Amino acid sequence: MKYDFDRIIDRRGTDSVKWNIQGDEIPMWVADMDFETAPAVSQAIADRAAHPIYGYTMIPDEWYEAYIGWWMDRHNYAMKKEWLMFSTGIIPTISSCVRKLTTPNENVIIQTPVYHIFFNSILNNGARVLENRLVMGDGTYSMDFEDLEKKMSDPQTTLMILCNPHNPCGRIWSREELRKVASLADRYNVTVISDEIHCDITAPGYKYVPFGSVSEEARAVSITCISPTKTFNIAGIQTSAVCVPDPVKRHKVWRAINTDEVAEPSCFACTAAIAAFREGEDWLDSLRAYVYENRKFAEMFINKRIPEIKVIHGNATYLIWADIGGLSNDSTAFCREMRKEAGLYVSDGSVFGGDGSYIRVNIACPRDILTEGLLRLEKFAKQIRKKDRHV
Numbered sequence: 092m093k094y095d096f097d098r099i100i101d102r103r104g105t106d107s108v109k110w111n112i113q114g115d116e117i118p119m120w121v122a123d124m125d126f127e128t129a130p131a132v133s134q135a136i137a138d139r140a141a142h143p144i145y146g147y148t149m150i151p152d153e154w155y156e157a158y159i160g161w162w163m164d165r166h167n168y169a170m171k172k173e174w175l176m177f178s179t180g181i182i183p184t185i186s187s188c189v190r191k192l193t194t195p196n197e198n199v200i201i202q203t204p205v206y207h208i209f210f211n212s213i214l215n216n217g218a219r220v221l222e223n224r225l226v227m228g229d230g231t232y233s234m235d236f237e238d239l240e241k242k243m244s245d246p247q248t249t250l251m252i253l254c255n256p257h258n259p260c261g262r263i264w265s266r267e268e269l270r271k272v273a274s275l276a277d278r279y280n281v282t283v284i285s286d287e288i289h290c291d292i293t294a295p296g297y298k299y300v301p302f303g304s305v306s307e308e309a310r311a312v313s314i315t316c317i318s319p320t321k322t323f324n325i326a327g328i329q330t331s332a333v334c335v336p337d338p339v340k341r342h343k344v345w346r347a348i349n350t351d352e353v354a355e356p357s358c359f360a361c362t363a364a365i366a367a368f369r370e371g372e373d374w375l376d377s378l379r380a381y382v383y384e385n386r387k388f389a390e391m392f393i394n395k396r397i398p399e400i401k402v403i404h405g406n407a408t409y410l411i412w413a414d415i416g417g418l419s420n421d422s423t424a425f426c427r428e429m430r431k432e433a434g435l436y437v438s439d440g441s442v443f444g445g446d447g448s449y450i451r452v453n454i455a456c457p458r459d460i461l462t463e464g465l466l467r468l469e470k471f472a473k474q475i476r477k478k479d480r481h482v
């Protein structure tokens with residue numbers, strides 16, 4: 092293989108949040124990958140670092156061109172230059188937008204279980220969380236449109252944060268589903284922030300659908316957050332974009348991110364994004380193939396050897412969302428005990444608004460580490476079985 096995703100890279104000593112662990116613990120929690128980024132990205136950063144003056148930096152035309160080109164070529168969505176603004180991150184944009192676009196105590200809809208930081212972005216900025224819970228049927232989640240309409244039609248509801256594709260369950264929302272969301276949002280005057288940070292890590296043969304592309308209504312109601320950080324494993328660079336076709340909403344978002352001072356790039360932010368979107372395609376397709384093999388391997392392993400755990404199959408992200416209800420109804424205790432007894436550190440599903448019997452496992456690591464992690468999961472499951480106890 093041209094890129095060596097099997098290579099184990101020691102991340103200790105880099106102040107990695109994920110690897111802030113004890114002893115020989117295996118961290119399979121926070122969403123970054125244990126793979127090196129695309130060679131073009133590290134080269135571009137090294138080239139920029141070689142110039143020893145790191146002053147204030149403007150956003151070059153190439154930055155707009157790189158985003159527009161990538162979304163046109165890979166996602167068949169024609170974004171215009173004037174729709175795009177730089178922001179240091181997706182969460183900074185979302186938090187800013189919540190404060191700017193809602194008045195205190197207005198409702199913001201999220202579709203739980205969902206990326207837990209959405210709760211913080213809403214609550215820390217004086218708004219209320221309104222949960223439109225996803226419904227589980229036939230091994231996969233879908234949206235409850237009846238409930239969504241009820242919640243959107245509440246005059247106190249002004250905003251929705253959509254996760255497209257969805258973290259943690261890995262669903263790629265269909266064009267039809269997204270059209271329905273847009274149509275309801277348009278009818279009830281709700282702005283939709285579409286967080287598309289996971290859009291490029293899909294199983295081979297699967298494509299996500301940009302929310303803003305599905306209809307005129309979607310274009311009018313949407314604020315879309317995009318970035319190369321998950322895709323190319325450069326979260327620490329802090330670089331993203333926000334795309335807002337509607338000029339009135341765009342002005343508000345522009346004021347929001349500038350008031351919060353998150354609209355200016357570091358001297359590496361644009362460089363890294365440009366290199367990723369211009370030259371990272373081949374690397375990304377190899378990465379997707381590797382992550383897909385990891386997913387197949389993990390699903391097979393769990394199905395065969397830990398039948399009490401049910402993996403919810405998804406076609407996007409490098410995260411596995413799994414129902415541990417056969418072993419425990421207290422995911423917090425399960426994760427705490429597993430970390431202590433088996434040295435495996437995964438995310439507790441309850442923080443995403445799960446029902447207390449889910450875990451999220453990050454599988455973006457070399458296969459040997461994944462294998463060791465799964466063996467530890469199995470060992471812990473056996474311990475529970477042997478004691479015939481629920482944690």
Ligand SMILES: Cc1ncc(COP(=O)(O)O)c(C=O)c1O
Nearest residue numbers: 122180181182183206258286288
């Ligand atoms: C759905 C989602 N949105 C946003 C983020 C974080 O984005 P940023 O680092 O750009 O703030 C993550 C990180 O895991 C995520 O999963």
